[in-house]
Amino acid sequence: MIAPMNLEFVFHPRSVAVVGASSSFGKWGQMIFSNIVAGHFPGKIFPVNPREEMIFGLPVFRRIQDIPEPVDLAIICTPAETVVGVLEGCGEKGVKAAVVITSGFGETGEAGKVMERGIVALCRSKGILLVGPNTMGILCPRSGLFATGTHTRPRKGKVAFVSQSGNLGNQLIHWAEQQGVGVSLFVGSGNEAMITCPDYLEYLEQDSDTRIIILYIENINRGKRFFEVAKRVNRVKPVILLKGGRTEAGSLASASHTGAMGGNLTIFRAACRQAGLLEVYVPSELLDLSAGFSSLPLPKGNRVGIVTLGGGWGVVTADECNERGLLVPRLPDRIIESIGRYLPPFWSKSNPVDLVGTQNPDAPLVAVEELLKWDGVDAVIGLGIVGRIELLRLLIQSTREVDRSKPSELLDQMENTLREYEERYATRIVEFMEVYEKPVLGVSLTMTEKGTVRPIPGKRYDAVFYQTPESAVNVLSRMCRYASFQNAVAP
Amino acid sequence: MIAPMNLEFVFHPRSVAVVGASSSFGKWGQMIFSNIVAGHFPGKIFPVNPREEMIFGLPVFRRIQDIPEPVDLAIICTPAETVVGVLEGCGEKGVKAAVVITSGFGETGEAGKVMERGIVALCRSKGILLVGPNTMGILCPRSGLFATGTHTRPRKGKVAFVSQSGNLGNQLIHWAEQQGVGVSLFVGSGNEAMITCPDYLEYLEQDSDTRIIILYIENINRGKRFFEVAKRVNRVKPVILLKGGRTEAGSLASASHTGAMGGNLTIFRAACRQAGLLEVYVPSELLDLSAGFSSLPLPKGNRVGIVTLGGGWGVVTADECNERGLLVPRLPDRIIESIGRYLPPFWSKSNPVDLVGTQNPDAPLVAVEELLKWDGVDAVIGLGIVGRIELLRLLIQSTREVDRSKPSELLDQMENTLREYEERYATRIVEFMEVYEKPVLGVSLTMTEKGTVRPIPGKRYDAVFYQTPESAVNVLSRMCRYASFQNAVAP
Numbered sequence: 001m002i003a004p005m006n007l008e009f010v011f012h013p014r015s016v017a018v019v020g021a022s023s024s025f026g027k028w029g030q031m032i033f034s035n036i037v038a039g040h041f042p043g044k045i046f047p048v049n050p051r052e053e054m055i056f057g058l059p060v061f062r063r064i065q066d067i068p069e070p071v072d073l074a075i076i077c078t079p080a081e082t083v084v085g086v087l088e089g090c091g092e093k094g095v096k097a098a099v100v101i102t103s104g105f106g107e108t109g110e111a112g113k114v115m116e117r118g119i120v121a122l123c124r125s126k127g128i129l130l131v132g133p134n135t136m137g138i139l140c141p142r143s144g145l146f147a148t149g150t151h152t153r154p155r156k157g158k159v160a161f162v163s164q165s166g167n168l169g170n171q172l173i174h175w176a177e178q179q180g181v182g183v184s185l186f187v188g189s190g191n192e193a194m195i196t197c198p199d200y201l202e203y204l205e206q207d208s209d210t211r212i213i214i215l216y217i218e219n220i221n222r223g224k225r226f227f228e229v230a231k232r233v234n235r236v237k238p239v240i241l242l243k244g245g246r247t248e249a250g251s252l253a254s255a256s257h258t259g260a261m262g263g264n265l266t267i268f269r270a271a272c273r274q275a276g277l278l279e280v281y282v283p284s285e286l287l288d289l290s291a292g293f294s295s296l297p298l299p300k301g302n303r304v305g306i307v308t309l310g311g312g313w314g315v316v317t318a319d320e321c322n323e324r325g326l327l328v329p330r331l332p333d334r335i336i337e338s339i340g341r342y343l344p345p346f347w348s349k350s351n352p353v354d355l356v357g358t359q360n361p362d363a364p365l366v367a368v369e370e371l372l373k374w375d376g377v378d379a380v381i382g383l384g385i386v387g388r389i390e391l392l393r394l395l396i397q398s399t400r401e402v403d404r405s406k407p408s409e410l411l412d413q414m415e416n417t418l419r420e421y422e423e424r425y426a427t428r429i430v431e432f433m434e435v436y437e438k439p440v441l442g443v444s445l446t447m448t449e450k451g452t453v454r455p456i457p458g459k460r461y462d463a464v465f466y467q468t469p470e471s472a473v474n475v476l477s478r479m480c481r482y483a484s485f486q487n488a489v490a491p
Numbered sequence: 492m493i494a495p496m497n498l499e500f501v502f503h504p505r506s507v508a509v510v511g512a513s514s515s516f517g518k519w520g521q522m523i524f525s526n527i528v529a530g531h532f533p534g535k536i537f538p539v540n541p542r543e544e545m546i547f548g549l550p551v552f553r554r555i556q557d558i559p560e561p562v563d564l565a566i567i568c569t570p571a572e573t574v575v576g577v578l579e580g581c582g583e584k585g586v587k588a589a590v591v592i593t594s595g596f597g598e599t600g601e602a603g604k605v606m607e608r609g610i611v612a613l614c615r616s617k618g619i620l621l622v623g624p625n626t627m628g629i630l631c632p633r634s635g636l637f638a639t640g641t642h643t644r645p646r647k648g649k650v651a652f653v654s655q656s657g658n659l660g661n662q663l664i665h666w667a668e669q670q671g672v673g674v675s676l677f678v679g680s681g682n683e684a685m686i687t688c689p690d691y692l693e694y695l696e697q698d699s700d701t702r703i704i705i706l707y708i709e710n711i712n713r714g715k716r717f718f719e720v721a722k723r724v725n726r727v728k729p730v731i732l733l734k735g736g737r738t739e740a741g742s743l744a745s746a747s748h749t750g751a752m753g754g755n756l757t758i759f760r761a762a763c764r765q766a767g768l769l770e771v772y773v774p775s776e777l778l779d780l781s782a783g784f785s786s787l788p789l790p791k792g793n794r795v796g797i798v799t800l801g802g803g804w805g806v807v808t809a810d811e812c813n814e815r816g817l818l819v820p821r822l823p824d825r826i827i828e829s830i831g832r833y834l835p836p837f838w839s840k841s842n843p844v845d846l847v848g849t850q851n852p853d854a855p856l857v858a859v860e861e862l863l864k865w866d867g868v869d870a871v872i873g874l875g876i877v878g879r880i881e882l883l884r885l886l887i888q889s890t891r892e893v894d895r896s897k898p899s900e901l902l903d904q905m906e907n908t909l910r911e912y913e914e915r916y917a918t919r920i921v922e923f924m925e926v927y928e929k930p931v932l933g934v935s936l937t938m939t940e941k942g943t944v945r946p947i948p949g950k951r952y953d954a955v956f957y958q959t960p961e962s963a964v965n966v967l968s969r970m971c972r973y974a975s976f977q978n979a980v981a982p
Contacts, residue, residue, distance in 0.1 A: 023894060025905065026850070031886060038889035056893040108837050151885035165803025167848070167875070171936050174882065178938055205890040218806060244806035247813030253806045253843045255798075274629060281814075283807060311744070312656025312735060315709060319741030323772075328740035346599050353746045357658070359517070384658070391665065394642035395522060398529035402547040403514060414516065445662050447669055447938075470773040 005195060007203040009096035010131055011140040011185050013072035014043045016147070017064050017085050017095070020077035021047030023055045023262070028101055029077040031149040032137055036075075039146035039153055044069060073097045075147050080104035080115065087119055091126030098123065099147065100133035106191045107134050110214070120193045134477070135190030136166025139173070141183055142209055148186070150174055155455075157182010158211035158294045162200045164189050164218045165244065171215070172283060180451030181290045184209040196221060196449040197354075198229040205233045212293045214286050214316040215241040222295065223271065231275035235489055238482050240278040240289050243268060276485035278478055285474065288466065291452045292475035295462035296439035298483040299476065301378035303327045305371030306352035307364060309384035313445065314352030317469040319380060324477040329376050339367050361421055365428055372436040378480075379439045381472050382429070386422045386465050387444030389415070426454050426463035433461045441472040496686060498694040500587035501622055502631040502676050504563035505534045507638070508555050508586070510577050511536030511568035515545045520568040522640040523628060530637035530644055535560060555580045563587045566628070566638055571595035571606065574624070578610055582617030589614065590638065591624035597682045598625050611684045626681030630664070632674055633700055641665055646946075648673010649702035649785045653691045655680055655709045663707070663774060669930055669941030672781045675700040687712060689720040694801065696724045703784045705777050706732040709745040714762065723767035726980055729973050730754070731769040731780050734759060734842055769978035776965065777959065782839025782943045783966035786953035787930035789974040790967065792869035794818045796862030797843035798855060800875035804936065805843030808872060808960040815968040819843070820867050830858045845865075846876075852912055856919055863927040869971075871931045872963050873920070877913045877956050878935030880906070917945050917954035924952045930970065932963040 016036060022029035029049070036045055046069075047055045050062045061067050064074060064086065074095045076086050080102050090098055105116040116133065123130040131138060137148035141156040150170035154177040161176070163169025166188035173186050184207065187200060197217060204210045213233065220226045230239050245254035246265050274280045280286055304326045308314035320326045331351050339353060342363040348354035353367045364385045371380050394456050396411045429440045442465035454463040466472045507527060513520035520540070527536055528547050534622055537560075538546045541553045552558050553579065555565060565586045567577050571593050581589055596607040607624065614621040622629060628639035632647040634757045641661035645668040652667070654660025657679035664677050675698065678691060688708060704724065721730050735747035737756050763770045795817045799805035811818045822842050830844060833854040833968045839845035844858045855876045862871050887902045920931045933956035945954040957963045 023896065025890060025897065025902075026886075034886070034889045034893050037893040057895070096569050104837065124628030124778065136642070150882055151889045152882075163803070165801070165806070167801025168803030168884060170806065171804075171875075174937065203509075216803065218803075242807070244803060244810060246810045249813045249819035249842075250806050252841065253802070253819075253839070253845075255810040261738075282811065282959065284961065306744075310656070310658025312654070312659030312707065312709075313662075315735035315741050315744045316659065316733070318744040319737045322738030322740045328744075330743075346595065348744070350743065351740075354744075391641055391643075395525070397526045398642045399516060399521075402525050402528045404548070405514065406516065411516075446665065468773065468775050470775065 005129065005199050005203060007097075007129065007195070007200070009072045009319070010099070010129060010138065011145070012095070012143045013145065015046065015070060015072050016041060016043060016079065017046040017048050017067060017074045018072045019048040019064055019074055021049050021052070021055055021060065023052065028149060032101065032147055035146045035151050036150060038151065040144055041146070042144045046071065051251055064095065065093050067080055067093065071095045073099065075099045075101065077101045083119060084122065087122050087126070087128065089126055091122070094130060097129035097131070099131040099135060099138055100190070101135060101137060103134040104195065105133045116191060116193045123194060130194040131187060131267055132190035133193060135188035136170050138185070138187045139183075140185040144371055148173070148188070154178045154181065154183040154185075158184055158209065159214060159290045160184045160198060160204050160210040160212070161186040161214045162189055163187070163216040164192065166190065168216055168283060172286060176289050176290065179291060180450060180453035180455070182294060182453070182455070183286065192221070198222070198226045201229045201233050201239070205237065211237055212290060213239045214290055215239065216244065216283070216286070217241055218244040227271045227275050230277055234276050235295060235486065238278060238293050240270070240280060240286060240293070242280050242283060242286055276482070276489065278482060286355070288471045288475050289478055291464055291466075292441065292479060295464045296441065296454050296479070297433055297437050297461060298486070299378040299439055299480050300345055300483065302480045303329050303377045305374075305377040305380045306474065307355065307367045307371065307380060307382045307385070308352050309355050309357055309388070311348070311354045311356070313383045313469060314348070314354050317383060317443075317473060318352055318474040320470055324473055326473065326477055326480065332374070332376070335370050338370050342366050360478055365425065368429065368440060369432055372432050372438050372440070377438070379441065380478070381441045381443065381469070383443045383469060384445050386425055386442050387446040389418050390446045392418050427456050430456045430459045430461050430463050434459065439476065441454055441466065441476055443467070443469050443472050496620060496690050496694060498536065498588075498686070498691070500563045501590070501620060501629065503634045504588070504636065504638070506560060506562050506564070507532060507534060507535040507636070508539050508558060508562045508565045509568065510539040510555055510565055512540050512543070512546055512551065514543065519640060523566055523568055523592065523638055526637045526642050528640060529642070531635055532637070533635045537562065555584050555586065558584065561585065565589045566592065567591045574610060575613065575847060578613050578617070578619065581619055582613070582799060588620040588622070590622040590629055591627060591628060591681075593748060594625040596624045597684065607682060607684050611792050614685060621685040622678060623681035624678035624684060629676070629678045631676040636833060639679070641662070643668045645672065646848065647675070647676040649675055649700065650705060650781045650838070651675045651698070651701040651703070652677040654678070654703045654707040655683065657681065657706055659707055659774060659825065663777060666778050667781065669942060670778060670782060671944035671946070672778065673785060673944070673946070689713070689717045692720045692724050692730070696728065703781060704728055704730045705781055706730065707735065707774070707777070708732055709735040711941050718762045718766050721768055725767050726977065728836045729769060729784050731771060731777060731784070732763070733771050733774060734775055767973070767980065769973060771901055776883070779962045779966050780969055781975055782955055783930075783932065783970060786944050786955045787932065787970070788924055788928050788952060789977070790869040790930050790971050791974065793968075793971045794820050794868045795967065796865075796868040796870065798846065798858045798873045798876070799843050800846050800848055800879070802839070802845045802847070804874045804960060805845050807838070808874060808934075808964060809843055811964040813962055815964055817964065817971065819966055823865070823867070826861050828863055829861050833857050856916065859920065859931060860923055863923050863929050863931070868929070870929055870967055872934065872960070872967070873931060874934045875936050877916055877933050878937040880913055881911050881937040883909050918947050921947045921950045921952050921954050924949065930967065932957065932967055934958070934960050934963050
């Protein structure tokens with residue numbers, strides 16, 4: 001076995017040069033360079049461009065060789081025909097790694113393929129690691145390095161994203177940022193001329209920041225190696241992947257996009273199954289699974305307790321559970337009794353536990369904890385408990401408008417009380433997960449500004465609130481499948 | 492055939508009394524009454540409560556009989572044991588219709604069922620239409636009547652929602668409001684003691700405001716009549732339904748929720764298929780389909796043109812299309828040539844049309860229109876064209892931070908230019924739909940504050956931008972299926 005490539009210089013460089021850095025708004029050299037500067041990269045940053053003197057207050061170098069200090073990483077945004085020359089300069093300078101943003105290589109046809117093989121040979125001879133070409137960049141929150149064209153800066157976390165499509169990958173990272181999913185690193189792997197998907201996997205296997213791996217793949221060049229590595233990595237870190245080009249139409253689209261044909265889907269699927277990889281079918285699932293796998297303990301079985309503020313949502317969630325292979329067990333009398341003490345007599349007395357809209361603040365927490373304590377369930381889904389505040393705000397606004405007798409402070413206080421309650425609930429849920437080592441998945445039922453993942457400082461797990469029950473149920477069913485795969489391969 | 496119930500007094504009353512109206516924040520009588528007042532109901536509003544004098548500046552009546560003017564609709568929020576008395580008062584007063592919010596009837600067991608039969612008999616004898624009991628209310632934007640506990644007020648439009656679950660229905664209406672879906676009416680049908688789902692369907696069949704019907708159903712009492720009516724209505728107005736209680740777990744949950752067992756799923760599904768009804772599996776699909784069916788022309792076939800700003804999204808969308816029975820045809824040379832004039836030489840030259848991130852503002856519109864003109868496609872999906880502004884804003888923000896040389900007005904202007912472009916694009920798309928009578932589905936790829944549906948004043952159709960390609964593809968495939976069903980049953 002060859003030692004994995006050391007990609008430390010790609011993701012944790014001490015200094016970065018941007019070749020083709022520019023102050024022209026909207027050019028790649030401006031988008032990447034301004035992102036690195038605005039993202040407060042803590043190392044040295046060197047713009048390189050023979051036609052500019054100063055960019056964003058930093059002195060510009062004509063050539064990378066002119067930089068008087070060591071350069072770990074070069075990010076190259078200059079036209080395709082100039083890239084060989086730039087890489088020769090990188091070699092002269094002793095640059096350790098290069099990210100070639102530039103497109104116009106292997107994806108464009110035979111001439112591009114020849115040029116691409118040329119830059120790979122050059123980089124190999126100079127000992128330069130090559131990301132791309134034809135990529136939209138990389139980012140690594142722990143390094144403070146945000147070198148993508150999309151100016152979205154997710155928080156530091158456990159999820160690594162490797163995407164063969166830059167635009168899709170960048171958008172996913174933007175979703176991750178919006179949903180509060182913590183990211184260890186992102187790489188648009190582009191044409192993978194030198195560093196390929198299995199190389200990234202081997203690096204991530206050893207990267208202690210990364211706990212979950214997300215792949216968007218259109219093409220696998222050496223399938224055998226990919227599946228060998230992915231299978232090994234997946235035993236310790238879930239590998240979740242979306243395959244683009246599954247169908248005839250998708251495969252043709254992919255051919256014109258990355259210049260690569262998709263290969264045989266049946267063989268691909270069988271290999272995924274055998275390796276226990278989690279294949280998803282749409283990009284949003286990648287995000288949902290990222291949130292769950294990175295924030296919650298794995299379930300030990302497929303029995304679910306459901307707690308809901310309203311009956312209808314309990315019904316559709318129970319249906320979703322059954323349809324995705326999860327069980328919704330009947331409750332023993334003992335638990336019905338304990339929960340019932342906090343609820344009006346007409347509550348459901350069954351699983352789903354329908355809290356019948358109770359205003360008793362203890363009831364949801366008691367119900368969730370009673371279910372977690374019971375060895376008859378492996379996970380709990382809580383619906384509508386966090387998220388109520390969005391609807392309360394509307395009621396408060398109407399009341400302000402129509403009820404002059406109600407002191408404004410009283411209404412403010414009601415909103416604050418519920419906000420504090422929801423925060424306390426989220427914290428308690430995370431504490432429960434630490435105590436009982438069972439996942440609790442929240443469903444907010446509302447489009448909230450707060451993201452899906454809400455980290456609680458100092459805790460091992462995060463609170464997670466999906467917008468819809470189908471997202472929560474899908475994630476839980478995937479976590480169950482992964483957990484049982486992990487048990488099956490455990491030594 | 493019995494004439495359909497005249498529900499005008501339910502949805503278009505000239506005057507409304509709220510029995511149990513209250514100023515106690517959070518009580519049902521406060522939530523419903525404050526919503527009606529804050530929603531600016533244009534007719535007369537009468538609060539009824541023997542223990543209050545004045546609520547929100549309106550004089551309170553001790554009993555409904557004491558109101559000196561005619562009352563079309565009574566909304567009843569008082570405890571279950573008082574409802575008979577209140578309804579007797581309604582009869583005496585000549586009230587035309589009553590919405591009984593109160594729970595504690597048929598859903599609670601045998602005693603409740605007896606009480607429920609009692610109020611039905613009473614209402615029949617007095618000629619009162621009865622909505623509920625055990626409902627979270629009704630709303631009708633055209634009437635300016637918002638009588639739900641949830642203070643969300645969707646715009647006037649074509650979609651009618653009938654929901655046996657109040658909490659689920661109210662949340663759906665909230666989503667509809669957030670996503671810009673126009674609503675003709677909503678009714679939480681509750682226990683359907685008198686007015687049942689087929690009655691609402693017959694009313695909606697004749698209601699000229701309603702063009703699309705959304706149902707959330709847990710239980711169908713007289714299946715034969717339901718399917719007869721639904722089949723007939725569905726020929727002219729799509730009937731989209733979600734059945735709660737499809738599985739054992741869901742059915743048990745439903746039993747404790749509405750007091751009704753779900754019945755046989757196989758028979759239900761066969762009847763749906765035979766009637767051509769659109770069955771969906773999760774609540775969010777109801778919203779997605781509402782947006783599409785109410786805003787777009789029906790496709791005449793299943794051939795899709797895809798236009799995308801970035802390759803990866805084209806690939807996943809093409810995959811989704813093929814997996815849901817839609818075709819992505821190859822383009823004739825003629826169209827490749829026309830579109831190619833607006834794009835750099837390395838564009839995809841195929842369907843999906845990958846605009847390779849072009850900044851040429853004409854290119855997306857030319858591509859969409861060339862596809863629409865061609866008789867080889869029946870619909871177009873456009874990805875990432877509207878929605879770019881969200882990412883541009885991030886770039887502008889960074890540029891402001893790092894580039895002191897860039898005048899702030901210049902950056903403002905860039906944002907404005909793109910905003911105006913996106914608005915112009917949305918308008919053009921709607922104009923194209925009028926000219927070519929083919930649907931164009933947008934995908935914004937981003938969580939935008941703007942909703943899914945963007946109405947263009949004076950136009951027959953609306954611009955629609957889903958957040959994800961899977962939503963757009965799912966809706967389009969359902970619209971195709973409905974269109975072919977409609978053709979098959981056309982006289």
